[in-house]
Amino acid sequence: MGHFWAGVRARSHKVELQGIYIPHNKATAEMETSVMPLPNSIVLPMRQHVGAACLPQVKRKQHVDVGTLVGHVDARMTADIFSPVSGTVKEIRAIHYSDGRSDQAVVIVPDGEQTVDEAIRPPQVTDYPSLVEAVRHSGIVGLGGAGFPTWLKMDTDLSNIDCWLVNGAECEPYLCSDYREMVEHPDTIISGIATCLDLSGVGKSLICIEDNKPRAIETLRQAAAGDDRIDVFVLPARYPQGASRVILRNVTGRSVPRGGHLTDVGALLFNVTTMSQVGRFLQDGMPLTKRRITVMGDVVEHPQNLEVFIGTPIGEILDYCGLTEEPSKVIIGGPMMGVTQVGLESPIVRQNSGLLALGKAASQLPPTTACIKCDACVNSCPMHLTPIAIQKAYQHTDVKALDRLMADLCVECGTCSYVCPAKQPLAASVRLARSLLRSEQRKARKGN
Amino acid sequence: MNTKEHTPLLLLTAPQITSPVTTQVIMRNVLIALAPSVVAAILLFGVPAAALLLAAVVSCVGFEYLWCRIRKTPNTAWDLSAAVTGVLLAFNVPSTLPLYMVVIGSFVAIIINKELFGGIGRNIANPAISARIFLAVAFPVAMTTYAAPAMAPFADVVSSATPLASSAAPTSLVNLMLGTHAGVLGETSALAILAGGIYLLATRTITWHIPAAYVGTVCAMSLLTGRDPIAQVLSGGLLLGAFFMATDYTTTPTTNRGKLVFALGCGLITCLIRFWGNLNEGVAYSILFMNLLVPHIDALTPNTPVGGERRRQPADGEGR
Numbered sequence: 001m002g003h004f005w006a007g008v009r010a011r012s013h014k015v016e017l018q019g020i021y022i023p024h025n026k027a028t029a030e031m032e033t034s035v036m037p038l039p040n041s042i043v044l045p046m047r048q049h050v051g052a053a054c055l056p057q058v059k060r061k062q063h064v065d066v067g068t069l070v071g072h073v074d075a076r077m078t079a080d081i082f083s084p085v086s087g088t089v090k091e092i093r094a095i096h097y098s099d100g101r102s103d104q105a106v107v108i109v110p111d112g113e114q115t116v117d118e119a120i121r122p123p124q125v126t127d128y129p130s131l132v133e134a135v136r137h138s139g140i141v142g143l144g145g146a147g148f149p150t151w152l153k154m155d156t157d158l159s160n161i162d163c164w165l166v167n168g169a170e171c172e173p174y175l176c177s178d179y180r181e182m183v184e185h186p187d188t189i190i191s192g193i194a195t196c197l198d199l200s201g202v203g204k205s206l207i208c209i210e211d212n213k214p215r216a217i218e219t220l221r222q223a224a225a226g227d228d229r230i231d232v233f234v235l236p237a238r239y240p241q242g243a244s245r246v247i248l249r250n251v252t253g254r255s256v257p258r259g260g261h262l263t264d265v266g267a268l269l270f271n272v273t274t275m276s277q278v279g280r281f282l283q284d285g286m287p288l289t290k291r292r293i294t295v296m297g298d299v300v301e302h303p304q305n306l307e308v309f310i311g312t313p314i315g316e317i318l319d320y321c322g323l324t325e326e327p328s329k330v331i332i333g334g335p336m337m338g339v340t341q342v343g344l345e346s347p348i349v350r351q352n353s354g355l356l357a358l359g360k361a362a363s364q365l366p367p368t369t370a371c372i373k374c375d376a377c378v379n380s381c382p383m384h385l386t387p388i389a390i391q392k393a394y395q396h397t398d399v400k401a402l403d404r405l406m407a408d409l410c411v412e413c414g415t416c417s418y419v420c421p422a423k424q425p426l427a428a429s430v431r432l433a434r435s436l437l438r439s440e441q442r443k444a445r446k447g448n
Numbered sequence: 449m450n451t452k453e454h455t456p457l458l459l460l461t462a463p464q465i466t467s468p469v470t471t472q473v474i475m476r477n478v479l480i481a482l483a484p485s486v487v488a489a490i491l492l493f494g495v496p497a498a499a500l501l502l503a504a505v506v507s508c509v510g511f512e513y514l515w516c517r518i519r520k521t522p523n524t525a526w527d528l529s530a531a532v533t534g535v536l537l538a539f540n541v542p543s544t545l546p547l548y549m550v551v552i553g554s555f556v557a558i559i560i561n562k563e564l565f566g567g568i569g570r571n572i573a574n575p576a577i578s579a580r581i582f583l584a585v586a587f588p589v590a591m592t593t594y595a596a597p598a599m600a601p602f603a604d605v606v607s608s609a610t611p612l613a614s615s616a617a618p619t620s621l622v623n624l625m626l627g628t629h630a631g632v633l634g635e636t637s638a639l640a641i642l643a644g645g646i647y648l649l650a651t652r653t654i655t656w657h658i659p660a661a662y663v664g665t666v667c668a669m670s671l672l673t674g675r676d677p678i679a680q681v682l683s684g685g686l687l688l689g690a691f692f693m694a695t696d697y698t699t700t701p702t703t704n705r706g707k708l709v710f711a712l713g714c715g716l717i718t719c720l721i722r723f724w725g726n727l728n729e730g731v732a733y734s735i736l737f738m739n740l741l742v743p744h745i746d747a748l749t750p751n752t753p754v755g756g757e758r759r760r761q762p763a764d765g766e767g768r
Contacts, residue, residue, distance in 0.1 A: 017754065022465075022467075098459050173465070245754065245755065246754075249754055255754045255755040255757065256755050257755055258755055258756060260755075326455065327457070328455075328457065328458050329457055329458040329460070329464070330457055331464055335463060335464045335465040336462060336463040336464075336465065337462050337463065338462060338464060339462065340457065340458060340459045340460050340464070341457060342457060342459060343457065344457075356464075358464075363458050364458075365460065365464075365466055366466065366470065369470075369471055369522075369524070369527070369568075370471075370524070370567060370568050370569045370570070371569045372471055372474075372529075372568055372569040372697050372698055373569055373697045373698045373700075373702070374474065374697040375697065375702050375703075376469075378702050378703060378751065379655075379704070382754070383753050383754045383755070384751045384752060384753045384754050385751070385753050386702065386703075386750065386751060388702075389702070404750075405750075405753075406753045406755075406756040409753045409754065409755050409756060412462075414462050414463030417462075417463050417466065418463050418465065418466055418467055419467055419469070420466070420467075421467075421469050421470050421471045421473065421474055422470075422471055422569075423466055423470070425461065427461065427462060427463060428461040428462075431461075
């Protein structure tokens with residue numbers, strides 16, 4: 001592997017998948033993280049990750065401390081949920097998401113004491129299995145937005161893994177959460193990565209950062225100077241460099257086969273804040289209870305990078321940051337991949353990195369006109385898909401064509417919709433096409 | 449918790465932002481790129497050229513507007529695509545053409561070629577090119593009565609041959625660049641067309657694939673058959689076709705590979721017609737012919753998605 005890694009750094013800028021330019025709008029980039037005071041209530045949905053929903057482990061009127069286990073389920077693909085505050089469980093109720101699904105949620109009223117649960121102590125980590133086991137009880141999931149349980153990603157066959165990639169690209173416009181983590185806490189990032197490398201035996205880690213964040217690049221290069229296993233890989237500041245398969249291709253030249261995962265081609269990829277949380281958890285044993293989000297949007301009076309307790313309702317966050325007018329659209333996440341919210345009582349959960357509130361004018365999207373076959377979607381798709389043909393095949397429910405067009409390889413970055421001059425809802429169509437294709441593939445497999 | 453009543457929040461699928469480029473912006477870019485040639489045509493051919501351009505643009509936009517009103521479909525007349533068709537149509541006729549003929553051409557371009565196929569984005573053949581071919585068949589004499597450019601040292605309005613006609617005397621390179629030779633409105637000044645082409649490339653309205661492959665093929669064929677490649681490229685409608693008509697989004701293949709194949713075909717057919725055919729000019733026919741092959745080119749030149757390079761492995765694990 002030696003010669004392979006030697007060439008990597010030189011390739012920093014001539015990446016294969018270029019992406020497109022989208023105005024970055026990272027206005028809060030140089031603002032220190034501020035800490036939001038305790039909210040009036042904490043709403044903890046029992047699914048804040050990819051996988052099985054947790055079951056509430058607390059009862060109504062029960063007292064909880066900071067770090068008390070609130071949600072747990074006996075399943076492999078899940079991640080425990082912990083109370084970020086001390087207080088009393090007010091109720092356990094249903095919570096409805098804007099996509100129509102719903103989950104149980106535990107509502108806690110903080111008592112302001114912030115007493116820490118007695119069970120919290122730094123984990124005993126001696127080898128890789130004990131590290132995975134410790135992270136399993138940390139509540140840490142992919143904090144870049146994916147929400148994949150981190151311990152589960154780590155719990156893989158390491159024999160063919162040669163690179164431990166860390167994603168600090170943060171290619172979404174507006175968002176600065178990962179950037180602040182890199183600038184403010186390089187030490188926990190590096191200690192988290194170093195521990196993982198020590199125990200896993202993986203020989204190399206690259207922190208991938210876009211070139212519009214020179215301070216983060218410099219800070220992490222300095223912090224990693226003492227460890228020659230850890231290096232920084234500079235990506236061009238073009239969307240969507242942070243998509244996992246784009247990073248993999250641009251850094252290692254590998255691509256994930258259809259239906260496969262990064263581990264199939266020898267790579268693991270973690271968000272940079274996730275790694276930092278792992279480092280922090282190994283030091284103090286406090287499970288994931290807080291996170292930083294970027295609050296922005298044209299009706300937000302004081303845009304900022306805000307550290308909030310997980311479960312803080314977005315209405316309280318917007319009240320804290322101030323609103324110049326009533327928002328027409330509230331997005332959790334970034335403008336490209338974020339999800340519009342049905343109401344202000346939804347909470348920030350652990351994988352959310354941004355909160356955008358937009359006024360009337362900024363909320364509307366332009367009307368859709370006829371496709372002029374300009375091929376902008378085809379030429380800008382990072383995965384080299386053909387979005388317009390996929391949309392057409394989906395409209396005809398032509399599953400064979402969707403299979404031929406490999407709609408299942410879509411990474412949902414939204415580039416096709418962004419560039420479309422006719423403003424066709426390409427990303428939404430491809431998303432639907434992908435789920436149609438996947439369900440048909442599942443059916444076909446069951447039939448065999 | 450904020451308990452006051454709110455108006456319902458908008459729910460939209462991602463992404464929540466979109467680029468400022470719309471169809472109209474693209475068409476405006478094409479019109480800007482056509483502007484140098486418009487100026488050149490009016491300088492060279494005077495008032496008749498201006499009248500033809502005006503008639504073609506007004507009638508194209510008018511036909512589109514009327515169609516949308518009568519059919520009660522969304523009005524697409526102001527997206528400027530009909531205006532582009534109008535300018536290109538006028539560029540494809542000689543300055544002596546009676547105005548009513550160019551209006552007939554507009555009807556063929558917009559109504560028959562575009563709207564009957566479903567409007568913008570749905571037409572199979574390039575509207576301006578099919579209208580040119582229609583006019584050439586319907587009015588063969590009027591379509592080949594070229595006026596000598598006003599600035600050229602020729603006699604007044606005469607039926608003069610284009611530089612590609614076998615009877616024509618050799619035209620100098622300077623004349624070809626400036627356009628001071630006989631021809632249709634937009635095919636004369638190579639310099640003006642190149643300026644517009646560079647603008648289209650710089651604004652990324654088009655990619656290099658089609659113009660480069662088209663012109664390159666004609667150059668190569670000229671060299672192979674012992675003809676002067678520069679004269680072949682600069683005369684006739686080649687540059688206008690390569691930059692403005694063979695790059696029409698709707699009637700060209702999707703992928704860059706497909707575009708190269710398309711342009712190669714255009715170049716080959718142009719040369720076949722020019723060198724060995726019965727016509728002086730082959731650009732329009734070559735583009736029309738290749739337009740019809742686009743679905744097949746598309747089917748044969750798909751992009752390979754990242755991760756789709758290998759065949760799907762059987763019985764792979766479902767999403768974790």
